[in-house]
Amino acid sequence: IASPARPLPNRIPPEILCAQDYELLAPRCMELPSHDYIAGGCGRDTTVAANRSAFARWAIYPRLLRDLTTGHTRVTIAGKGYAHPVFLAPVAFQKLVHPLGELETARAAQVMDSCMVSSTLSSVRLEEIAAAAGPDRWFQLYFQPAQEGTRDLVKRAEDAGYGAIVVTLDATIQIPSMRALRSGFRMPRDCVAVNLRDETPAASAPLGSGQSRIFQGVMRTAPTWRDLEWLLTQTRLPVWVKGVLHPEDAIALQSMGVTGVVVSNHGGRSLDGAPASLDALPAIRAAVGASFPLLLDSGIRSGADIFKALALGANAVLIGRLQLYALSVAGALGVAHMIRLLLEELEVCMALAGCATVPDIRPDALIGHHIPV
Numbered sequence: 001i002a003s004p005a006r007p008l009p010n011r012i013p014p015e016i017l018c019a020q021d022y023e024l025l026a027p028r029c030m031e032l033p034s035h036d037y038i039a040g041g042c043g044r045d046t047t048v049a050a051n052r053s054a055f056a057r058w059a060i061y062p063r064l065l066r067d068l069t070t071g072h073t074r075v076t077i078a079g080k081g082y083a084h085p086v087f088l089a090p091v092a093f094q095k096l097v098h099p100l101g102e103l104e105t106a107r108a109a110q111v112m113d114s115c116m117v118s119s120t121l122s123s124v125r126l127e128e129i130a131a132a133a134g135p136d137r138w139f140q141l142y143f144q145p146a147q148e149g150t151r152d153l154v155k156r157a158e159d160a161g162y163g164a165i166v167v168t169l170d171a172t173i174q175i176p177s178m179r180a181l182r183s184g185f186r187m188p189r190d191c192v193a194v195n196l197r198d199e200t201p202a203a204s205a206p207l208g209s210g211q212s213r214i215f216q217g218v219m220r221t222a223p224t225w226r227d228l229e230w231l232l233t234q235t236r237l238p239v240w241v242k243g244v245l246h247p248e249d250a251i252a253l254q255s256m257g258v259t260g261v262v263v264s265n266h267g268g269r270s271l272d273g274a275p276a277s278l279d280a281l282p283a284i285r286a287a288v289g290a291s292f293p294l295l296l297d298s299g300i301r302s303g304a305d306i307f308k309a310l311a312l313g314a315n316a317v318l319i320g321r322l323q324l325y326a327l328s329v330a331g332a333l334g335v336a337h338m339i340r341l342l343l344e345e346l347e348v349c350m351a352l353a354g355c356a357t358v359p360d361i362r363p364d365a366l367i368g369h370h371i372p373v
């Protein structure tokens, strides 16, 4: 869809030397409004900035003379083994940056043994993504306005062999970023959420009706704790909840029986002013105990960032925007290369920090910088 005149990307530009270089090159590989839509968060992008600065406040101690010859990055999460802790976050509408969209990302995930979380709002059908992805594939669910719509998506995900449902709960309202609004971004007409049936949008309250467009409008169909209880009865797949930042929510979810939670602020695209995910992580880890599965996303751009997230309590991380940037620059090859760069960067950190395995990466591997006020 995006820039049909441009030839399909199939080589890695020589200037890509680290995973974050995909972020630098991406503006050259997509339309400017698309870039503003992707790079922006919501509102004034306060939380987008917080996500990045949170990583910068931690440094990694080098440790000396340890034998690391048996080192590896394999992880076990909720009783299942994964080749490494670098997963692909659910990212909607990938045809915006590549004509084959999610299919290319799925191919990259397969060759790199990365667990791909496929979005409800994908621009390729979830069944086609499943056929292209590797065995480690999860489905990200948005509650639909009607229960049958939600049940139908869960059933389709089960039939297509997805291994878990990741229900995203932090984006009941998504306002665009000023950045995307100012650049006039509009989703191209042929980039659509093909998994969903057409639904007539709920009529919004007219101005002056005394009704709130938010509370009596969009929030009318937003899920509640009861809907999550219901969802847990609808599938035997492990259910994860994405978008958790408060330790009390994490504890409530843990006691309801969800498999794990994703500490995330949606890459700064949901509540502008929400804390950085990394800042929220230590309190959540402390609240749920050492063995409850936790993933983290929002702001990760390097192997060192991944190391810091693992040190502060995550079992694995999800990569959002870098996925789209790499896809726009070099298609499946780019996404695979981006994952490999992240993994190598993580391995270098582990080696120099004296950590042979992911469980060896503990909070005392980090030192927090003094934050001047």
Ligand code: FNR
Pocket (backbone or CB within 6 Å): 037, 038, 039, 051, 089, 090, 091, 092, 119, 120, 121, 140, 168, 242, 264, 265, 266, 267, 268, 269, 297, 298, 299, 300, 318, 319, 320, 321, 322
């Ligand atoms: C997202 N994200 C997202 N999350 C989700 O649960 N379902 C979705 O459909 C989408 N779609 C989406 C589109 C775009 C363009 C972006 C940038 C993000 C959020 C995503 O899963 C993840 O939480 C963040 O992207 C992580 O932050 P970073 O890695 O982008 O900084």
